Amino acid sequence: MSNVRNVIILCLLTVPSWCRLDEDMTYSSLSNNCVREHCFHQPAEACPSPESKCRCQKLRYCEIAAVCCNVNKFQLTEGLACANISGNGHVEALHIRNASLDILNVEDWRKLKYLKYMTITDGQINSVVGEFAKHTTVSCLNLSSNGIVNFENRSLVNLYNLTFLDLSHNNLSAVPRFKKDGNVTLDISANGNMLCLNLFDALQRTELHFSNINNSFCFFPKTFHWFNSTEFVPLTQVIGIHELRKDCRKNCTCEPSRLDIVSGKQPTISVAVNCSGQNWISLPTPLPANTFALNVSNNNITTLELFSSDPTYQNLRELYADNNQITSILPLEGSQFLSNFVILSLRNNKLKSLPTYIFSNILDRNNFRYLKLGLNKLQCDCNTAKLLKVWLLTKQKNIPDYEEIYCDNMETKVISLNPSKLCQTQQDWTDYIYYIITVEVILLVGLIAKVVYDYCVFKTSGYLPWPASKMPKLPCDWLCE
The missing domain is CATH 3.80.10.10 (Ribonuclease Inhibitor)
Structure with a gap:
């Protein structure tokens, strides 16, 4: 053990010298010391020089880490071989920058059986196909900034050790399927085509935690069906609806229903609550928000x-x-x-x-x-x-x-x-009231006319016509006299 300790000290003092130790001890030691980031990432300055024939190289201070830059499919295969990365090379961390691959076939990485940190960024990749090997040890996969449109259905399902997946700055509309057990931290920020309903499906499949959540949005339809009319919704609302689904009132279901848009405010997702067939005698209360x-x-x-x-x-x-x-x-x-x-x-x-x-x-x-x-x-x-x-x-x-x-x-x-x-019933007299009123008006008009006639006759001839002359005098007649 003292000899091993002396060799490690010598390696740390000799920079940038190459050090070879017993394989089992060296790799674990270097893995803890030189791969410090959660996801391995190297700047452009770490790339091989433009004059180098090999497009890949191991890091001078960390033999288990390597970087490849500005490659197509053929140049990548050649570079991994010439840098002793593929085959028997014990590489745990790999960053590939600016790769023009169009299609990334993950089956090509089965030979890198020690790989734990796989990063491919700033390239041009349209789709990811193939399937990782079942015993792949990759725990962090960073595929950001490549313009990826889709994944094959089972491309990532064998990544049982996966804890962090960075898919930011791509053109994905759905989260690819991956392992069902354990927690995974996911970054989907800056995916302009991400659909909220696909995110709901992903949240039901796997327990997810999100990185860069405040810059993550998805598309949701303004109505109940998929039309061209959509709206950006914050990822926080999708997560809130997912939590509501889990915590919905017992024996009820809570599902996203539609999008409410209010001028000057962020769109909100409304919820449909189904509590049918429970033999309840009263309405449920309280209802979930929105x-x-x-x-x-x-x-x-x-x-x-x-x-x-x-x-x-x-x-x-x-x-x-x-x-x-x-x-x-x-x-x-x-x-x-x-x-x-x-x-x-x-x-x-x-x-x-x-x-x-x-x-x-x-x-x-x-x-x-x-x-x-x-x-x-x-x-x-x-x-x-x-x-x-x-x-x-x-x-x-x-x-x-x-x-x-x-x-x-x-x-x-x-x-x-x-x-x-x-409506023809004995107590219904509403249809006859108009006739009664009409008769009363006619009688009143006739009475007035008779009085006027009697008055005119009396003024001209000095006597009242019959039957007015036969009527007995009343106490109020003196007013007329």
């Missing part, structure tokens, strides 16, 4: 009271509460939801009346609001036949299932009610 849609269908909920009292329901735009026991829509009156809703679905509930005044102005202002009330059985009467039926027919665009609303006290649909039959 909840856009709530599905509580197939439960036993009886009331919508929370819409007027719970602040977490203020941002809600879609409610699906089909197949419940809800008896009234009145709790929605005056709520923020009623002013902003896009879809309200209350099919197959216990509604007995439909107060049209609650929805009339709101539906008149926006033809893209939808109210679904089919399979409810209302209490029908004359007003239902004369008013509600007409209202449903005028709101066909907003109430697509208007033909499926029935009467509870008779076997018919609301839109099939006949006002002429339903």
Whole structure:
């Protein structure tokens, strides 16, 4: 042991001399001393001189580390061989700068069985193909600034020791698949084509930690489907939604639904919460932040009271509460939801009346609001036949299932009610009041005309015509005399 210690001291004092020690001891010692960075990276000054025939070289102060510069596929293969890196070369750290490879086949690196730190940067690589060997020891892989567009599906799946993956400054739209166990730190900053939905998938596959998170963004659609209209969203929001998925209310699911864009603010991802089929008797509370849609269908909920009292329901735009026991829509009156809703679905509930005044102005202002009330059985009467039926027919665009609303006290649909039959009842005198008023007005006009006639006759002839002359005098007649 003393001889080994003396040799190491001699190597450290002799710069830049080459030192060879017993292989097992030397490599572990040098690995700890000269490869200090988490991911091995060398500046352009470390490259071989332009006059050098070999495009690769080992570092003078660290034989287990090497650098290659300005290479194509052929020059890289030749340079690794002439620098004694490939084959039996014991190299643990390798940095390749400015490589024009078009396609990077990772199967070509299977001979470098000691490689732990693999860095390929500042080059031109379109895609990564092949598959690393199963016993590859690479723990840090840096493929930044190469313009990479895609990875083959299994290119990185055998990197079981991987702890850090740098894919920044490329043109990726998705995170490639890699090992499922353990934690991986990932840098995806400055990937202008990264899609948020692909990031959600990656977060579900592997537990990820992100580096350079404040400069990482992804594309998210403004609507529910993939159109050309997209928006940049901070990676922090994607991670927040992923955490929400894991911490969602028990027996519910929380999924990203759409993008909300407010002028002057960063876009926010809205959440769709699904709590259907839980046999609940009341609405869930509180809802996650930025909840856009709530599905509580197939439960036993009886009331919508929370819409007027719970602040977490203020941002809600879609409610699906089909197949419940809800008896009234009145709790929605005056709520923020009623002013902003896009879809309200209350099919197959216990509604007995439909107060049209609650929805009339709101539906008149926006033809893209939808109210679904089919399979409810209302209490029908004359007003239902004369008013509600007409209202449903005028709101066909907003109430697509208007033909499926029935009467509870008779076997018919609301839109099939006949006002002429339903409104002919003894207590309904509204149709005759106008006739009575007309007769009264005619009698009053006749009476006035008779009085005027009698007065004129009396003035000209001095006597009253019959029957005015036969009428007994009244106490008030002195006013006329």
